[in-house]
Amino acid sequence: MARTYLDHHATTPVDPRVVKAMAPYWEGAYGNSASAHIFGWEAAEAIEKARTQVAELVRCKPGEIIFTSGATEADNLAILGSAPRLAQRGHHLVTSAIEHPAVLDAFRQLEKRGAELTVLPVDSDGRVSAGELKAALRDDTVLCSVMWANNEIGTIQPIEEISAICKERGVVLHSDAVQAVGRIPVDADIVDMLSLTAHKIYGPKGIGALVVRRRKPRIHLQPLFYGGGHQDGLRPGTLPVPLIVGLGEACALAKAEAVARRNHVEVLRDHLLQRLRQEIEDLGVNGSLRDRLPGNLNVCIHGVEAEALLLELREVAASTGSACSSAEHSPSSVLLALGLSPDEAHASVRFGIGKDNTIEEIDIVCDALVKKVEALRSFSRHDSRGG
Numbered sequence: 001m002a003r004t005y006l007d008h009h010a011t012t013p014v015d016p017r018v019v020k021a022m023a024p025y026w027e028g029a030y031g032n033s034a035s036a037h038i039f040g041w042e043a044a045e046a047i048e049k050a051r052t053q054v055a056e057l058v059r060c061k062p063g064e065i066i067f068t069s070g071a072t073e074a075d076n077l078a079i080l081g082s083a084p085r086l087a088q089r090g091h092h093l094v095t096s097a098i099e100h101p102a103v104l105d106a107f108r109q110l111e112k113r114g115a116e117l118t119v120l121p122v123d124s125d126g127r128v129s130a131g132e133l134k135a136a137l138r139d140d141t142v143l144c145s146v147m148w149a150n151n152e153i154g155t156i157q158p159i160e161e162i163s164a165i166c167k168e169r170g171v172v173l174h175s176d177a178v179q180a181v182g183r184i185p186v187d188a189d190i191v192d193m194l195s196l197t198a199h200k201i202y203g204p205k206g207i208g209a210l211v212v213r214r215r216k217p218r219i220h221l222q223p224l225f226y227g228g229g230h231q232d233g234l235r236p237g238t239l240p241v242p243l244i245v246g247l248g249e250a251c252a253l254a255k256a257e258a259v260a261r262r263n264h265v266e267v268l269r270d271h272l273l274q275r276l277r278q279e280i281e282d283l284g285v286n287g288s289l290r291d292r293l294p295g296n297l298n299v300c301i302h303g304v305e306a307e308a309l310l311l312e313l314r315e316v317a318a319s320t321g322s323a324c325s326s327a328e329h330s331p332s333s334v335l336l337a338l339g340l341s342p343d344e345a346h347a348s349v350r351f352g353i354g355k356d357n358t359i360e361e362i363d364i365v366c367d368a369l370v371k372k373v374e375a376l377r378s379f380s381r382h383d384s385r386g387g
Contacts, residue, residue: 001368004361007317008200008295009151009179009352014246015202021249022204025242033239034230043241050248054209057251058181058196060188066210066235067244071178073224074195074210075102075145077235078174081221082143082193083110086172090140091115096128096147096157097337100176103145120146124339125288126155134165143172148180148194152334152350153287154296156184163190172219178208182254183262183293192219198243202355203250207243257355265295265353268362272351273297275366280373286335286348295353300340304376306349312372316365319350 005013025046031039033047051062068074095107097119104119111117118136120128128146137144144166149156159175166173174193180186182201188194188211197208212219221234228236254261276283276299286298301309306320320332331345340348353362 001315001364003315003317004357004365005317006351006353006357006365007319008354009350010319011199011205012202012354013356014204015250015253017253018203018246018249022242022246025245029241031241033241043239046241046245047239050244053248053252054196057255058177058186058188058194058211060211060213064188064211064214066212066231067239067247068208068210068235069206070199070208071100071176071195071197072102074197074208075100075176076106077210077221077224078193078195078212079103079106079143079145080109081224081234082172082219083115084222085220086142087115090138090142092118092138092141094118094120094133094136094141094144094171096120096122098122098126098150098152098334099145099147100151100178103147103176107145122337125291126150126153126334126338127288127291128157128162130158130161130165133162137165137169137171141169141171143174145174145176148175148177148186149184149293150287150334151179152332153298153338154179154293155287156180156291156293159190179293182251182258183295185258188213198247198250201250201254204243204246207240207247209247261355262294264355265357268353268357268359269295269297269351271359272353272362272366273299275363276369279366279370286338286340297351297353298348300344300348301373302344302347304347304373306347309349309369309372309376312376313365313368316368319352320346320348
């Protein structure tokens with residue numbers, strides 16, 4: 001069986017066209033973008049082009065983009081960076097139970113410093129209730145962070161409703177849009193701050209961005225690092241020109257191919273689900289099938305330990321949860337938040353289908369998966385009888 005990659009929510013391969021765009025900036029055009037000479041000007045021009053490419057994908061102004069090392073840094077800069085000035089108005093913060101650890105852990109740090117945090121539950125589909133959010137907001141609520149789409153179950157949040165509620169109450173809204181950008185339409189104008197990263201959209205690892213909308217009242221960020229005036233002093237350090245070029249090119253390609261990519265992965269996802277439902281008994285889908293990322297499928301295969309199943313499928317790359325929590329053996333907090341039992345969470349597998357996967361690959365994976373599930377269930381029944 002040929003190796004098949006179905007873990008595109010963890011990371012994606014770098015598109016050859018992105019590699020080609022980056023190539024000149026590793027050797028010939030290697031200048032520091034802050035240098036006042038031809039090499040520096042070349043680098044600065046490349047960065048501004050990339051800034052425009054990112055802005056065009058997420059519908060913001062180029063000057064609203066702060067380049068970071070990835071979405072984790074962008075999330076931290078949004079939350080920890082905005083907190084000092086916002087604390088002058090209040091100390092109450094709001095987020096959801098299924099956020100990425102980069103968001104939840106940043107909020108926990110603010111809790112340790114005296115802030116109050118409300119963590120909103122989600123329904124069985126993984127959606128935040130606009131009504132519950134509205135009820136949770138207080139006069140001293142200053143910051144809310146709700147991810148655009150979940151990395152494990154693919155559920156898309158009602159961001160427009162959430163935004164309207166926050167705007168009405170004067171609450172700053174941040175969204176971790178890592179899984180949404182490049183997969184579904186994302187309009188940064190809906191939120192106040194938005195995090196994204198290159199390696200989820202066929203770009204290089206190590207580069208991301210935080211979009212900070214420039215409107216009144218102005219969001220004032222305190223930098224996480226010090227040591228230079230780069231990017232208006234908000235993120236000091238020499239800019240990694242090749243990586244930024246790669247992010248820009250990945251965004252440009254995602255914009256140009258958006259509809260084709262979305263339709264392709266949705267067809268493959270639906271085919272995968274149809275076959276699994278037909279050929280595997282007692283199979284459940286985690287998350288909403290209506291409000292869901294097109295290439296995401298997270299299923300619970302009752303009676304099977306997901307880690308054991310994936311070990312048997314050595315040539316198939318899929319996941320039992322978030323790649324950022326893969327070292328932990330506790331059940332997924334996202335799946336538990338949906339109401340699954342620990343056993344059901346441990347029986348769940350996430351498939352992330354990408355633009356270069358084929359229907360033939362899906363069928364080969366299904367054939368192997370069905371056989372392994374049957375074998376593991378048979379072994380489990382035999383073992384439970386003490387044979």
